[in-house]
Amino acid sequence: MRDKTEQIIKAALDVFIKKGFQVATTQEIAKEAEVAEITLYRKFSTKQNLFITAVKTVIEKQFNSHVKKLAKAENTEEFLSGIIYNRLEVLSKNASLVKMLLSESLMGNLAEEINLSTLIFSSLKNGLDIHFDMLNKNVDTAFIARQLGGIFLSFIILPIEQPFHELDESGKEEVVKKYVKSLVIE
Amino acid sequence: MRDKTEQIIKAALDVFIKKGFQVATTQEIAKEAEVAEITLYRKFSTKQNLFITAVKTVIEKQFNSHVKKLAKAENTEEFLSGIIYNRLEVLSKNASLVKMLLSESLMGNLAEEINLSTLIFSSLKNGLDIHFDMLNKNVDTAFIARQLGGIFLSFIILPIEQPFHELDESGKEEVVKKYVKSLVIE
Amino acid sequence: MRDKTEQIIKAALDVFIKKGFQVATTQEIAKEAEVAEITLYRKFSTKQNLFITAVKTVIEKQFNSHVKKLAKAENTEEFLSGIIYNRLEVLSKNASLVKMLLSESLMGNLAEEINLSTLIFSSLKNGLDIHFDMLNKNVDTAFIARQLGGIFLSFIILPIEQPFHELDESGKEEVVKKYVKSLVIE
Amino acid sequence: MRDKTEQIIKAALDVFIKKGFQVATTQEIAKEAEVAEITLYRKFSTKQNLFITAVKTVIEKQFNSHVKKLAKAENTEEFLSGIIYNRLEVLSKNASLVKMLLSESLMGNLAEEINLSTLIFSSLKNGLDIHFDMLNKNVDTAFIARQLGGIFLSFIILPIEQPFHELDESGKEEVVKKYVKSLVIE
DNA sequence: CATGAATGAGCCTTCATTCAT
DNA sequence: AATGAATGAAGGCTCATTCAT
Numbered sequence: 001m002r003d004k005t006e007q008i009i010k011a012a013l014d015v016f017i018k019k020g021f022q023v024a025t026t027q028e029i030a031k032e033a034e035v036a037e038i039t040l041y042r043k044f045s046t047k048q049n050l051f052i053t054a055v056k057t058v059i060e061k062q063f064n065s066h067v068k069k070l071a072k073a074e075n076t077e078e079f080l081s082g083i084i085y086n087r088l089e090v091l092s093k094n095a096s097l098v099k100m101l102l103s104e105s106l107m108g109n110l111a112e113e114i115n116l117s118t119l120i121f122s123s124l125k126n127g128l129d130i131h132f133d134m135l136n137k138n139v140d141t142a143f144i145a146r147q148l149g150g151i152f153l154s155f156i157i158l159p160i161e162q163p164f165h166e167l168d169e170s171g172k173e174e175v176v177k178k179y180v181k182s183l184v185i186e
Numbered sequence: 187m188r189d190k191t192e193q194i195i196k197a198a199l200d201v202f203i204k205k206g207f208q209v210a211t212t213q214e215i216a217k218e219a220e221v222a223e224i225t226l227y228r229k230f231s232t233k234q235n236l237f238i239t240a241v242k243t244v245i246e247k248q249f250n251s252h253v254k255k256l257a258k259a260e261n262t263e264e265f266l267s268g269i270i271y272n273r274l275e276v277l278s279k280n281a282s283l284v285k286m287l288l289s290e291s292l293m294g295n296l297a298e299e300i301n302l303s304t305l306i307f308s309s310l311k312n313g314l315d316i317h318f319d320m321l322n323k324n325v326d327t328a329f330i331a332r333q334l335g336g337i338f339l340s341f342i343i344l345p346i347e348q349p350f351h352e353l354d355e356s357g358k359e360e361v362v363k364k365y366v367k368s369l370v371i372e
Numbered sequence: 373m374r375d376k377t378e379q380i381i382k383a384a385l386d387v388f389i390k391k392g393f394q395v396a397t398t399q400e401i402a403k404e405a406e407v408a409e410i411t412l413y414r415k416f417s418t419k420q421n422l423f424i425t426a427v428k429t430v431i432e433k434q435f436n437s438h439v440k441k442l443a444k445a446e447n448t449e450e451f452l453s454g455i456i457y458n459r460l461e462v463l464s465k466n467a468s469l470v471k472m473l474l475s476e477s478l479m480g481n482l483a484e485e486i487n488l489s490t491l492i493f494s495s496l497k498n499g500l501d502i503h504f505d506m507l508n509k510n511v512d513t514a515f516i517a518r519q520l521g522g523i524f525l526s527f528i529i530l531p532i533e534q535p536f537h538e539l540d541e542s543g544k545e546e547v548v549k550k551y552v553k554s555l556v557i558e
Numbered sequence: 559m560r561d562k563t564e565q566i567i568k569a570a571l572d573v574f575i576k577k578g579f580q581v582a583t584t585q586e587i588a589k590e591a592e593v594a595e596i597t598l599y600r601k602f603s604t605k606q607n608l609f610i611t612a613v614k615t616v617i618e619k620q621f622n623s624h625v626k627k628l629a630k631a632e633n634t635e636e637f638l639s640g641i642i643y644n645r646l647e648v649l650s651k652n653a654s655l656v657k658m659l660l661s662e663s664l665m666g667n668l669a670e671e672i673n674l675s676t677l678i679f680s681s682l683k684n685g686l687d688i689h690f691d692m693l694n695k696n697v698d699t700a701f702i703a704r705q706l707g708g709i710f711l712s713f714i715i716l717p718i719e720q721p722f723h724e725l726d727e728s729g730k731e732e733v734v735k736k737y738v739k740s741l742v743i744e
Numbered sequence: 745c746a747t748g749a750a751t752g753a754g755c756c757t758t759c760a761t762t763c764a765t
Numbered sequence: 766a767a768t769g770a771a772t773g774a775a776g777g778c779t780c781a782t783t784c785a786t
Contacts, residue, residue, distance in 0.1 A: 004770080020293045022208050026756065036772045041757065043770095099292045106289035106343065107206045121344045147368060150340030151333075157292065158307045158335045182333060182368045190746085212781060222747045224783075233781065376767085392665045394580045398760060408768045410762075415766095419760065471664045478661035478715065479578045493716045519709075519740060521716045526708030529664065530679045554705060554740045562749080583776060594751045599778060601749095 005043055007033045012040075012054040017096045021051050021104055055101065055114050062094055063119075067127035072134070079131055080148075080180045083124070085172065087152055092164035098156055117149075124148050144183055151179050191229055194219045198226075198240040203282045207237050207290050241287065241300050248280055249305075253313035258320070263366055265317055266334075269310070270362045273338055278350035284342055303335070310334050330369055337365050377415055380405045384412075384426040389468045393423050393476050427473065427486050434466055435491075439499035444506070449552060451503055452520075455496070456548045459524055464536035470528055489521075496520050516555055523551050563601055566591045570598075570612040575654045579609050579662055613659065613672050620652055621677075625685035630692070637689055638706075638738045641682070643730065645710055650722035656714055675707075682706050702741055709737050 011033035015024045026047050030037040044050035070082040091098055101116045112118065128141040155164060164172065197219035201210045212233050216223040230236035256268040277284055287302045298304060314327035341350060350358065383405035387396045398419050402409040416422035442454040463470055473488045484490060500513035527536060536544065569591035573582045584605050588595040602608035628640040649656055659674045670676065686699035713722060722730065 020208075022206075023293075025754080027754085037756090038758075038773085039771060042772095045757095047756065102343070103289045103292035106285045106292070107209075117343050118345060143364065146340045146344055147337075149344045150336030150338075152336075153339040153343055154332045154336030157288070157303050157339055158332055159304060178329065211779085213779090223781090224747060225745085227782065228746075392580075394578075395665075397758085399758090409760090410769085411767060413761065414768095474715070475661045475664035478657045478664070479581075489715050490717060515736065518712045518716055522708030522710075522712030523705075524708075525711040525715055526704045529660070529675050529711055530704055530707045531676060550701065584778085585776070595777090596752090596779075597750060600751095603778095605777065 004035055008035055008040055008043060009054045009057055012050050013058060016051055017100050020100055021109060052114060058097060059114060062090060067123050068130060071127040071131040077180055080183060081176050084176045084179050088155055088164040091152055091156055095156060095163065121145055121149050147183055190221055194221055194226060194229060195240045195243055198236050199244065202237055202240065203286050206286055207295060238300060244283060245300060249276060253309050254316065257313040257317040266366045266369060267362050270365050274341055274350040277338055277342055281342060281349065307331055307335050333369055376407055380407055380412060380415060381426045381429055384422050385430065388423055389472050392472055393481060424486060430469060431486060435462060439495050440502065443499040443503040452552045452555060453548050456551050460527055460536040463524055463528055467528060467535065493517055493521050519555055562593055566593055566598055566601060567612045567615055570608050571616065574609055575658050578658055579667060610672060616655060617672060620648060625681050626688065629685040629689040635738055638741060639734050642734045642737050646713055646722040649710055649714055653714060653721065679703055679707050705741055
């Protein structure tokens with residue numbers, strides 16, 4: 001049955017997010033999944049692999065970036081608004097997971113394929129390159145990508161009154177507008 | 187002897203920075219400090235406490251913020267340049283430690299007193315409040331503090347070609363200028 | 373199908389010979405036999421039993437002793453040459469299996485029916501008794517059986533330049549002659 | 559205290575001899591040594607290493623070969639009697655250990671330094687070479703070493719009525735004499 | 745003040761075996 | 766007859782922490 005596999009992945013995410021990779025134990029995951037510990041191993045062979053599989057599942061489902069699609073907008077401001085809005089929404093909704101991944105990534109425990117900070121930065125840079133190439137504009141995209149990255153990180157890491165995705169629509173728009181204005185594009 | 191205590195703190199920092207709190211072992215620290223394991227406990231009673239003590243030592247020595255002093259500058263731009271320059275310099279120089287602390291902080295393993303992200307954010311907000319109060323200007327300091335925080339985080343977390351503190355003077359100034367310009371102060 | 377059963381026995385022998393009883397796993401055997409693990413159990417009910425069955429199959433096929441037939445030779449020297457030649461040939465050809473069985477036997481893990489050292493010793497003693505009874509000679513057959521056993525064991529266990537069965541005919545005969553000469557029959 | 563270390567080694571030998579390396583568990587050893595399991599690991603770092611250390615201890619104490627000393631005897635028969643007598647005595651006294659080592663060795667689980675069969679064979683060959691060199695006799699020492707090896711192995715492996723070391727002095731001498739006579743030295 | 749020696753608890757992983765299909 | 770999926774039990778190994786000296 002697909003069922004148990006999904007139970008395990010779900011439980012694994014729960015526990016990994018709550019405790020991080022090192023501190024989480026396969027025992028706890030198994031218990032939370034209501035499965036014998038060995039079943040984890042029959043299915044995922046190692047804790048490491050279970051972690052990667054579980055995380056990739058979410059990343060692919062949630063973070064599948066629309067940056068490239070947005071990049072085709074002719075209007076730069078619209079494009080940037082789109083990115084900021086969309087990314088803040090996704091990151092904000094998955095805050096716990098993101099924090100955990102960032103945490104592991106900062107200690108160098110993550111393979112490239114699930115290293116969020118790299119993923120985010122390069123997909124941003126990529127989208128920006130596409131956009132400004134299209135417009136034949138010569139812009140320091142690395143710098144803007146860094147600015148955008150900084151904005152996102154500040155929302156994840158710094159103390160915050162209300163998560164972005166819980167703001168009402170006008171609140172969100174106001175925030176986004178403010179940040180778009182701050183991006184330095186000469 | 188003051189000596190042993192310092193050896194231990196030094197070794198502890200080394201190991202904690204390299205591995206993070208959870209993964210670091212008192213065994214390794216003791217070995218690196220060339221001290222019996224129990225000596226750690228006689229002096230610091232617990233791993234947790236050794237960690238906090240060691241980290242505080244560095245934070246106090248290195249991060250002792252000049253924000254408040256800078257805040258008294260009459261010229262806002264000068265003030266902000268000062269902050270950015272100074273913080274990027276310090277963070278960049280202590281990148282490994284900062285990454286580790288951020289990592290632990292993201293998993294909620296850090297007491298308030300050494301929680302870097304909180305520390306940074308509030309000291310920034312604080313300085314900004316003082317400055318703009320002095321100028322009798324009504325400004326959304328939380329937003330600016332968040333912007334500044336984002337800038338700093340982007341330098342710590344995102345992939346970077348050359349650490350800030352290794353740039354030459356004109357390089358640093360250029361970066362700082364660009365970021366000051368990006369701060370949205372209506 | 374007879375087929376699967378044979379596949380399993382073959383694979384089991386392979387794995388048991390390579391790893392010994394304890395270290396071999398039913399998982400590996402099943403994999404090598406290209407069969408589901410449970411099929412082993414349906415057919416042989418336990419690992420132990422699979423082992424015994426597989427080993428017996430080979431022993432019966434390969435080791436079926438001609439000692440008794442040889443024992444009827446009138447000429448003692450010819451008889452002994454026959455035994456030595458034949459046993460060295462068989463043991464040498466099945467060296468891996470023999471080593472494994474001996475290994476298990478030494479730890480007392482083997483039932484009588486597949487305990488090689490006992491099997492060999494008693495069939496030797498038996499043949500010798502028959503032979504010397506026939507000749508009405510009173511000889512210490514236990515001692516000779518032990519001597520013969522020692523010869524065989526030395527070929528299996530001690531480091532050797534070339535296995536007996538790979539020698540050319542004259543080489544083999546020379547070896548056999550030497551050993552026959554060494555047997556103490558007063 | 560040297561005490562616990564010795565307790566552990568003793569218990570380890572007990573258990574390893576009774577069960578063999580693979581089947582023996584560190585848990586059982588620890589229990590038998592009345593020591594926490596981790597203490598084994600603090601002292602010997604790994605099961606493997608505990609095994610080697612324990613075995614070496616006995617081998618060095620018990621098997622320390624006098625072959626070389628005996629080799630200097632001018633009389634070949636005396637020399638061979640000496641070897642046979644001495645080795646049968648030692649092997650017989652340590653039968654359990656020897657069986658276990660042989661068992662492991664047959665499955666290729668033993669490092670050179672504790673591989674009994676190799677050890678015995680080469681020390682025999684060595685002694686024989688020294689002896690016959692001294693006498694300026696050209697003899698096939700490899701063959702004799704193999705014969706001797708066979709004798710010893712037959713005593714260890716084949717079923718036996720009374721262990722050599724439990725025979726009375728005249729019984730022992732008779733056995734030894736018979737075997738010496740069987741050695742083929744042209 | 746400093747330490748060598750010891751541990752209870754727990755982790756990741758594996759194995760022979762069984763059940764429902 | 767054959768199997769995919771699951772497990773209780775156990776194994777090697779490690780960790781933060783504590784006595785007795």
